[in-house]
Amino acid sequence: MGAGFSSLATEKKTVTHPSNPNISDLPESCIASILSCLEPSEICKLARLNKTFHQASLADVVWASKLPENHEILVKKLFSEEGSSESLSKKEIFSRLCRPIPFSGDTKEVWLENSSRGICVAISWKGLKITGIDDRRYWTHISTDESRFHTIAYLQQMWWLEVEGNLEFEFPAGNYSLFFRLQLGRASKRRGSRRIINNLEQVHGWNKPVQFQLASSNGEHVASKCYLNEAAGKWMHYHVGDFVVENSYIPTKLNFSMAQIDCTHTKAGLCLDSVFIFPIETVNKLKQF
Amino acid sequence: MSSPEEKTLILKSSDNEEFLVKESVAVQCITIKNLVEDGCDLDAIPLLNVDSKNLAWIIEFMEKYADSTSTDAEKKDFDTEFVKKPFNDVLGLILAANYLNFPALMDVMCDACANEMKLWSVEQVREKFHIQNDYTEEEEKAVRAENFWAFE
Numbered sequence: 001m002g003a004g005f006s007s008l009a010t011e012k013k014t015v016t017h018p019s020n021p022n023i024s025d026l027p028e029s030c031i032a033s034i035l036s037c038l039e040p041s042e043i044c045k046l047a048r049l050n051k052t053f054h055q056a057s058l059a060d061v062v063w064a065s066k067l068p069e070n071h072e073i074l075v076k077k078l079f080s081e082e083g084s085s086e087s088l089s090k091k092e093i094f095s096r097l098c099r100p101i102p103f104s105g106d107t108k109e110v111w112l113e114n115s116s117r118g119i120c121v122a123i124s125w126k127g128l129k130i131t132g133i134d135d136r137r138y139w140t141h142i143s144t145d146e147s148r149f150h151t152i153a154y155l156q157q158m159w160w161l162e163v164e165g166n167l168e169f170e171f172p173a174g175n176y177s178l179f180f181r182l183q184l185g186r187a188s189k190r191r192g193s194r195r196i197i198n199n200l201e202q203v204h205g206w207n208k209p210v211q212f213q214l215a216s217s218n219g220e221h222v223a224s225k226c227y228l229n230e231a232a233g234k235w236m237h238y239h240v241g242d243f244v245v246e247n248s249y250i251p252t253k254l255n256f257s258m259a260q261i262d263c264t265h266t267k268a269g270l271c272l273d274s275v276f277i278f279p280i281e282t283v284n285k286l287k288q289f
Numbered sequence: 290m291s292s293p294e295e296k297t298l299i300l301k302s303s304d305n306e307e308f309l310v311k312e313s314v315a316v317q318c319i320t321i322k323n324l325v326e327d328g329c330d331l332d333a334i335p336l337l338n339v340d341s342k343n344l345a346w347i348i349e350f351m352e353k354y355a356d357s358t359s360t361d362a363e364k365k366d367f368d369t370e371f372v373k374k375p376f377n378d379v380l381g382l383i384l385a386a387n388y389l390n391f392p393a394l395m396d397v398m399c400d401a402c403a404n405e406m407k408l409w410s411v412e413q414v415r416e417k418f419h420i421q422n423d424y425t426e427e428e429e430k431a432v433r434a435e436n437f438w439a440f441e
Contacts, residue, residue: 019381020381022377022380022418024419026380026384030383030384042407043439044436044439050421
């Protein structure tokens with residue numbers, strides 16, 4: 001008789017299989033398999049049932065499929081102070097990635113979108129190259145809660161609007177969209193007051209389109225023109241273009257810009273917050289674009 | 290001697306019922322696959338932890354999944370009907386799939402079990418599925434605090 005037969009006969013002999021089993025009769029490994037089928041919030045809810053469920057909820061197998069395939073690279077890049085990824089459980093890695101992690105000083109943030117398991121990046125205007133940004137005749141910098149970075153740049157008046165950015169990041173394989181978050185008209189909010197006053201009188205020069213472009217290291221290049229004056233007074237995400245990442249293990253290099261350099265007229269009254277990059281699945285789910 | 294593709298195995302349940310199954314179908318259970326590859330030459334393979342009720346279901350599932358003519362949509366429809374069993378039977382199949390190391394069946398049954406459990410609050414799950422709470426109040430609060438991030 002081979003080793004296989006005796007293993008079938010004796011392995012798991014200690015686990016009695018009752019004819020009418022209860023959940024409590026399941027070994028921890030089976031409970032982990034059940035939990036793997038659930039969303040993170042559901043897993044964490046059921047972890048409170050009893051100690052076996054809690055223990056099962058900590059298993060790497062439950063969280064591994066919820067992480068991007070290149071999470072080990074991301075951990076090395078983003079958690080460098082916290083030790084190597086070997087010392088962190090998959091659950092810990094997941095919980096940390098779910099919350100925005102700053103990188104590149106405080107000018108950029110990355111997080112794992114819970115609902116779609118995609119990696120998202122936000123780049124503050126402070127992380128972009130803006131012509132004349134330090135010249136107070138043209139741009140002012142405003143502290144505000146309307147931005148996740150708590151600051152926006154406001155264009156008072158200028159002939160030459162040019163904003164450029166670069167990013168090198170190990171995006172997991174997939175399709176992504178890039179947006180500029182912009183608003184025409186300056187919203188001001190007095191401290192302690194909820195009233196927002198939108199100063200639209202200063203807005204002018206947007207009757208000619210703005211040029212957007214995006215280039216990625218896999219050779220894709222998108223250029224488009226868009227009029228900004230449709231939704232004055234509201235923050236809008238202007239879609240620049242999409243890019244595809246095929247290899248999660250090679251950094252993707254992006255170059256993107258917006259420009260309106262027609263010198264026949266000045267532009268005024270633009271609020272610039274940040275650039276966002278979302279996986280296409282997240283864009284579809286969030287439905288605010 | 291029959292050709293390898295047609296070789297059949299006899300699987301014997303814990304209550305001594307014998308089932309004839311094609312080897313190519315049965316090896317979806319990795320435990321059985323390992324036995325066959327080890328050169329097991331028994332007349333019948335005894336499955337000490339699987340009764341005839343569960344074994345009949347498992348064979349039904351195995352045969353559907355081994356059928357190369359069934360499409361993904363047909364398999365999905367089959368799964369939907371297959372899991373419509375009393376909850377205790379769902380658990381019994383999970384235990385059997387675990388014992389036999391049958392990944393496809395494990396996935397389908399665990400998913401069914403998860404779908405059943407996620408509908409309820411923690412207290413309701415404990416009541417419905419007779420789960421003993423072995424936490425003190427402080428311990429349970431600690432678990433809740435540990436996982437606050439999942440609900441943000």
